[in-house]
Amino acid sequence: MAIAAVPFSLVTIFAELRRRRGRAAVGDVVLLAALTASGIPLYWAHIYESLPRIHDVTTDTENPPLFVGPAMTEMGGEHFAYDRGRTAHLQATGYPDLAPLHLSGSADRAFGDALAVASDLEWEIVRTDPDNGRIEAISTSFWFRYKNDIAIWVAPVAGAVRIDLRSVSRVGGGGDMGVNADLVRRFIDALGRRH
Numbered sequence: 468m469a470i471a472a473v474p475f476s477l478v479t480i481f482a483e484l485r486r487r488r489g490r491a492a493v494g495d496v497v498l499l500a501a502l503t504a505s506g507i508p509l510y511w512a513h514i515y516e517s518l519p520r521i522h523d524v525t526t527d528t529e530n531p532p533l534f535v536g537p538a539m540t541e542m543g544g545e546h547f548a549y550d551r552g553r554t555a556h557l558q559a560t561g562y563p564d565l566a567p568l569h570l571s572g573s574a575d576r577a578f579g580d581a582l583a584v585a586s587d588l589e590w591e592i593v594r595t596d597p598d599n600g601r602i603e604a605i606s607t608s609f610w611f612r613y614k615n616d617i618a619i620w621v622a623p624v625a626g627a628v629r630i631d632l633r634s635v636s637r638v639g640g641g642g643d644m645g646v647n648a649d650l651v652r653r654f655i656d657a658l659g660r661r662h
Contacts, residue, residue, distance in 0.1 A: 519561030520642040521554050525633035526567045528555035532618035532633040536594030536603040562648045568630040568655050570662050577628040578621045584657045606650055
């Protein structure tokens with residue numbers, strides 16, 4: 468409707484200019500509203516087309532963190548089955564920057580910092596397992612209240628600590644508009660700054 472309003476507003480502007488030989492205020496307002504209303508969905512359509520059609524991203528496509536807490540009970544194992552072929556390939560193409568975070572110091576400190584960062588990001592912590600370095604959380608979007616399940620794995624590796632993350636949308640089998648990749652990046656960036 469907004470796109471259809473663009474030619475209508477141009478006709479209105481032309482008619483007002485011919486009649487009054489002055490500023491076409493009504494047509495200007497209609498044109499501005501039409502361009503704004505049509506520009507927003509066109510922008511999101513462009514974003515959608517430029518991103519991979521996946522709703523599950525991880526920093527480790529070979530051994531992604533597992534969900535074992537409430538999300539698994541609520542959504543079922545099939546929802547969290549990771550496709551190491553298709554999904555991993557699309558992620559590598561669309562989000563080549565996603566990688567594990569390596570930190571110095573103890574795994575206990577890294578676990579505490581990871582938990583603090585998840586809380587700072589206002590994720591709902593639904594499960595913690597310090598003995599195995601596992602955290603599960605839910606991020607809920609502000610406007611539409613979409614939920615993304617997040618699994619964090621903190622593991623000691625050769626005198627350092629490796630942090631892996633996985634984020635999965637509860638809806639969006641055709642794509643997630645980059646939301647899960649953004650959640651992973653925000654967490655990794657915030658935890659890296661904290662150390």
